[in-house]
Amino acid sequence: MSWWSEFKQHYLVRFWSPIPAVIALGILSTYYFGLLGTFWAVTGEFTRWGGHLAQLFGANPAEWTYLKILGFKGTPWDRIDGVMIIGMFGGALAAALWADNVKLRLPSTRIRIFQAVIGGMIAGFGARLAMGCNLAAFFTGIPQFSLHAWFFAVATAIGCFAGAKVSMLPMFRIPLKMKKVSEATPLEKNKQSAKMKFIIGSIVFFAVAITAITRSFDAPKLGMAMLFGLGFGICIERAQVCFTSAFRDMWITGRGLLAKAIILGMAVSTIGIFAFVQTGMEPKIMWAGPNAIIGGLMFGFGIVIAGGCETGWMYRAMEGQIHFWWVGMGNVLGSLLLALCWDGLAPTLVNGYEKINMLKMFGTYGGLYVNYALMALSFALVVWWERRFLAKKSQYQNNHQ
Numbered sequence: 001m002s003w004w005s006e007f008k009q010h011y012l013v014r015f016w017s018p019i020p021a022v023i024a025l026g027i028l029s030t031y032y033f034g035l036l037g038t039f040w041a042v043t044g045e046f047t048r049w050g051g052h053l054a055q056l057f058g059a060n061p062a063e064w065t066y067l068k069i070l071g072f073k074g075t076p077w078d079r080i081d082g083v084m085i086i087g088m089f090g091g092a093l094a095a096a097l098w099a100d101n102v103k104l105r106l107p108s109t110r111i112r113i114f115q116a117v118i119g120g121m122i123a124g125f126g127a128r129l130a131m132g133c134n135l136a137a138f139f140t141g142i143p144q145f146s147l148h149a150w151f152f153a154v155a156t157a158i159g160c161f162a163g164a165k166v167s168m169l170p171m172f173r174i175p176l177k178m179k180k181v182s183e184a185t186p187l188e189k190n191k192q193s194a195k196m197k198f199i200i201g202s203i204v205f206f207a208v209a210i211t212a213i214t215r216s217f218d219a220p221k222l223g224m225a226m227l228f229g230l231g232f233g234i235c236i237e238r239a240q241v242c243f244t245s246a247f248r249d250m251w252i253t254g255r256g257l258l259a260k261a262i263i264l265g266m267a268v269s270t271i272g273i274f275a276f277v278q279t280g281m282e283p284k285i286m287w288a289g290p291n292a293i294i295g296g297l298m299f300g301f302g303i304v305i306a307g308g309c310e311t312g313w314m315y316r317a318m319e320g321q322i323h324f325w326w327v328g329m330g331n332v333l334g335s336l337l338l339a340l341c342w343d344g345l346a347p348t349l350v351n352g353y354e355k356i357n358m359l360k361m362f363g364t365y366g367g368l369y370v371n372y373a374l375m376a377l378s379f380a381l382v383v384w385w386e387r388r389f390l391a392k393k394s395q396y397q398n399n400h401q
Contacts, residue, residue: 021239050336087229097201119306120330126298159300242312254389289353
């Protein structure tokens with residue numbers, strides 16, 4: 001086997017191990033902040049997309065309070081978050097094509113479409129209420145030393161637990177259809193089709209990369225953001241990084257591998273963000289109020305019902321899973337709904353609550369140590385839950401033998 005064939009098989013066709021992939025995402029997101037001055041986030045931009053959708057119906061979203069907070073100027077092509085997300089979609093599509101993992105797959109039942117839209121809307125609404133999703137209010141929010149991200153993370157875990165219980169109800173279970181066969185059907189791969197998809201994937205990759213580099217000549221930050229998005233998209237698709245799976249699998253099956261990978265990724269990112277902050281950069285801090293807790297509960301519940309978080313639905317949509325196109329639509333609509341309701345919710349849930357920077361609350365190094373202590377505690381709790389779950393499962397099996 002040539003070096004190229006070996007490289008292609010190991011890194012472009014096979015799925016990646018989640019731990020090194022999520023650590024790589026943590027490093028990428030750290031440099032994203034250091035070079036561009038903002039954090040890796042997606043739902044804020046999806047809210048702006050909802051604003052553009054509202055414009056088609058004669059609305060003036062530029063005057064909405066929530067979109068004034070986010071900033072609503074130009075098009076996605078003119079915004080850092082916008083071009084980064086375009087890069088993410090391109091990277092995820094390229095990675096899926098390289099691995100021959102693109103195929104149109106329809107939802108198995110109508111109830112799945114209902115789950116996708118309603119769950120997506122609940123998650124989108126909750127994410128924007130908390131000022132961030134599994135990225136800005138969790139994976140990239142915690143390394144920013146924003147206390148609201150810890151409120152959101154705990155609430156999301158609880159929301160996912162509730163969502164897991166509801167998703168196991170009979171009405172949401174997909175009925176199995178048994179089919180009698182005379183012999184096993186061999187799994188066949190169309191080598192010609194796989195080769196063509198690999199070529200198309202390479203075209204997508206280089207098209208996005210060249211577009212980003214070209215954009216860098218007149219808008220360096222926008223071009224850089226698109227290149228980062230390309231890297232983010234490839235990583236999440238090849239490693240199948242979905243925060244829904246991290247929480248849901250832990251509650252339902254006791255598997256905590258992805259949850260531990262996420263904590264390690266945040267731990268790696270934290271020290272890098274801390275270093276950039278010491279040079280004078282301002283971390284992104286959001287309100288640590290009831291909005292973060294209620295938003296986290298809604299987000300956790302919604303992503304489990306829908307079957308995917310923001311990163312999860314993005315790469316799965318690029319793989320051709322139609323269900324997640326509906327999830328994405330629900331996310332945008334839910335975010336838009338929150339923007340419309342913000343003036344009624346903010347006085348109670350947001351206004352009057354502070355944006356708490358842990359580096360100021362506990363002191364420069366105290367905030368760093370507290371952040372790492374909370375991550376260590378989280379890691380220990382995941383390990384404890386895994387062992388407890390497996391022990392109970394083993395005991396149950398022994399009692400029913």
